[in-house]
Amino acid sequence: MRLYSAAPGAFREAKTNITYEDFTIPKGWKIFWAFIGTNKNPICFDEPESFDPSRFEGNNVHAPYCYIPFGAGPRSCPGKDYTRFVILTFIHNLVTKFKWDVMILDEKVSGALVPIPAEGVPIRLYKL
Numbered sequence: 335m336r337l338y339s340a341a342p343g344a345f346r347e348a349k350t351n352i353t354y355e356d357f358t359i360p361k362g363w364k365i366f367w368a369f370i371g372t373n374k375n376p377i378c379f380d381e382p383e384s385f386d387p388s389r390f391e392g393n394n395v396h397a398p399y400c401y402i403p404f405g406a407g408p409r410s411c412p413g414k415d416y417t418r419f420v421i422l423t424f425i426h427n428l429v430t431k432f433k434w435d436v437m438i439l440d441e442k443v444s445g446a447l448v449p450i451p452a453e454g455v456p457i458r459l460y461k462l
């Protein structure tokens with residue numbers, strides 16, 4: 335979800351004129367808030383390109399709004415808790431009940447706005 339966000343970002347509307355560095359976003363303009371801007375920013379995450387689940391463990395907290403795959407604020411994703419539960423249950427069963435091999439180790443990720451594995455991530459499952 336950090337390296338390859340399922341959603342690329344979210345839209346917002348500027349409530350006031352916003353000046354950032356040499357740019358001004360006029361009040362009323364639509365803004366696309368790209369999650370990758372913080373997900374892969376070394377200010378937010380050390381070695382941002384590396385897959386390291388332990389960065390989310392224990393007291394390792396990231397700054398607010400650095401990791402927001404489900405958006406943030408009052409219009410954030412209402413399916414967030416359900417999705418986390420489904421993914422956790424799926425991963426738990428996958429790693430505790432099966433041995434599995436990824437069949438294409440260098441599979442490409444295609445897609446434009448949403449990352450899509452080019453071959454659908456085929457895996458070989460062996461029931462434990």
Ligand code: HEM
Nearest residue numbers: 340341343344345403404405406409410411412413414417
């Ligand atoms: C991996 C799964 C999912 C991801 C990454 C995801 C991501 C997002 C994101 C980024 C937004 C925009 C939030 C914002 O503007 O701040 C959103 C909105 C929304 N999501 Fe999800 N979502 C997921 C699954 C689901 C599921 C399972 C449901 C429903 C059962 C759902 C229902 C919605 C709805 C209704 C909105 C619009 C909320 C609003 O505009 O007030 N999403 N989602």
